[in-house]
Amino acid sequence: GAVVSQHPSRVICKSGTSVKIECRSLDFQATTMFWYRQFPKQSLMLMATSNEGSKATYEQGVEKDKFLINHASLTLSTLTVTSAHPEDSSFYICSARDLRGAYYNEQFFGPGTRLTVL
Amino acid sequence: GQQLNQSPQSMFIQEGEDVSMNCTSSSIFNTWLWYKQDPGEGPVLLIALYKAGELTSNGRLTAQFGITRKDSFLNISASIPSDVGIYFCAGQRDDSGYALNFGKGTSLLVTP
Numbered sequence: 001g002a003v004v005s006q007h008p009s010r011v012i013c014k015s016g017t018s019v020k021i022e023c024r025s026l027d028f029q030a031t032t033m034f035w036y037r038q039f040p041k042q043s044l045m046l047m048a049t050s051n052e053g054s055k056a057t058y059e060q061g062v063e064k065d066k067f068l069i070n071h072a073s074l075t076l077s078t079l080t081v082t083s084a085h086p087e088d089s090s091f092y093i094c095s096a097r098d099l100r101g102a103y104y105n106e107q108f109f110g111p112g113t114r115l116t117v118l
Numbered sequence: 119g120q121q122l123n124q125s126p127q128s129m130f131i132q133e134g135e136d137v138s139m140n141c142t143s144s145s146i147f148n149t150w151l152w153y154k155q156d157p158g159e160g161p162v163l164l165i166a167l168y169k170a171g172e173l174t175s176n177g178r179l180t181a182q183f184g185i186t187r188k189d190s191f192l193n194i195s196a197s198i199p200s201d202v203g204i205y206f207c208a209g210q211r212d213d214s215g216y217a218l219n220f221g222k223g224t225s226l227l228v229t230p
Contacts, residue, residue, distance in 0.1 A: 004160075034217055043121065043206060043220045044161070057215065093160050097216060105149075105168070107210075107218065109160035 002028040004096050006110035013084055014118055020080045021113045023094030029074035030096035034107070035067075038091040050077055084117045091115075120145065124207050124221030132229050133198055139205060139224040140191040147209030150183050150190035151218070155204045164205075165192070197228050 003026040013019050023033060032051050036044040048064075050056040050071035058064045068080040077096075081088055093112040124141045131137060141150070149168055153161035165176050167183035167190060174181055180193045190207055207221040 006160075032216060043222045044218075045121075045220075046217050049215050049217050091158075095160075095218075099216070106163070106166065107151075107216070109153075109162070111160045112158070114158065 002026075002096075002098075002106075002108045004030075004094065004108045004110040006092075006094060006113050008113060009111065010114045010116075012116045012118065015085050016083055018080055018082045019084055019115060020078055021092055021094075021115075023077045023079070023096065023110050025075045025096045025098075025108070028096075028098050029100075030077070031074065031099045032097045033071055033077040034095045034097075035069060035077075035079050036093045036095070038093060038112075040091075044093060047079075081115065084115070086117045089115055089117045120219050122207055122209055122219055122221040124224055126224060127222065128225040128227070130227045130229070131197060135197055137194040137197055137201075137226060138191060139207075140189060141207030141209075141221045142189040143209055143219075144188070146187040146211070147219075148187075148212045149210040150181070151208045151210065152179075152181050152190070152192045153206045153208060155206060155223075157203075161206060194226075197226075199228050199230055202226060202228050 005024045007022045035047045038044045047062045048056045048058045056069035071077040095107045095109045097107045151166050152164045155161045165181040170187045172183040178195045204223045206223045208218040
């Protein structure tokens, strides 16, 4: 199967700072990437969907000005948490899909990024 | 997005026992998927189901896509300690941008 990486795996930051998380598809081209958030002992909740070269589509209740998503290339999407606060502390997971290739019917998940805001 | 109803919430079983968990939805999905997540990691796909009524196996795992397209179950036979983890079902509709709606998860503990 295809591989998706995330960087960093863990980040601790001070309240008010911004944090960027990268999601890369390593051996396939991701036409679509998804960003999920997972709080402890809870399920994955979709935050936004991004298609390469287009603006991201955000789920209801997710502030687009706070969670900036950029999908500038077919192998990289970034999520920037702006002016982070303690309530933004969570496990952020990306997934990627290639709607045009051999993996068109599958979605591959990254290993996640643990964000802790102090 | 809609969150699916997954049960049971947790299971505590002995090695060698069979396990069954299921997921239901109030709406139809085109694809049902089952994932396993270990602590601090992303979900890993176990089984994908694409047609109503489909029964698919992957080693000791068997999953079925319900006829109504609103439910799915996952069975694990002869459980082993490494089956420990959280299992999530996910549904996907082709007309919703291929995003996944996840269940709340089933936490599985297996004692030797």
